[in-house]
Amino acid sequence: MKAVLSVVLVLVVISSTIAKYIPKSGKRIPQTLSRGWGDQLIWAQTYEEALYWSRSRNKPLMVLFHLEDCPHSQALKKVFSENNEIQKILDEDFIVLNLVYETTDKHLSPDGQYVPRILFVDPSMTVRADINGRYSNRMYAYETGDINLLISNMQKAKKLLKAEL
Numbered sequence: 001m002k003a004v005l006s007v008v009l010v011l012v013v014i015s016s017t018i019a020k021y022i023p024k025s026g027k028r029i030p031q032t033l034s035r036g037w038g039d040q041l042i043w044a045q046t047y048e049e050a051l052y053w054s055r056s057r058n059k060p061l062m063v064l065f066h067l068e069d070c071p072h073s074q075a076l077k078k079v080f081s082e083n084n085e086i087q088k089i090l091d092e093d094f095i096v097l098n099l100v101y102e103t104t105d106k107h108l109s110p111d112g113q114y115v116p117r118i119l120f121v122d123p124s125m126t127v128r129a130d131i132n133g134r135y136s137n138r139m140y141a142y143e144t145g146d147i148n149l150l151i152s153n154m155q156k157a158k159k160l161l162k163a164e165l
Helices: 002-017 047-057 071-082 084-093 144-164
Strands: 061-065 095-099 117-121
Touching (some): 047 061, 047 095, 071 084, 071 144, 117 144
């Protein structure tokens, strides 16, 4: 019996060390605003609120357009939410907003309205059209295999911010 309890205890300890990313400030209450893209992140509710946070906290904004019933959005959401590196970078260095509707700001759809689409906005409220994905016909689209490119683009958005301000 003691051996079984010891094994269970070891398994619990091991599973807790390879768990999901937990922010420095501790586990947060999941928000419905995450829509499954990162329950431990603090998500802005509106584009206007996200711009305000970006400017006041001097952090870049990542805007994620998706649809709940889109299979491409759902596949990206699964990989995105399970990637600890993405979750950590977003928690520490970005303001995040996910939208299931289009905004009135045409700068957020420079090459059309499609999903999933990820754009970066700097604290001066400039949409970074130069930070894009690998597709020429959908410049801001990312697929499940593009996670490393997305991480690289997130790092680029951070570096540009430091170099420009």
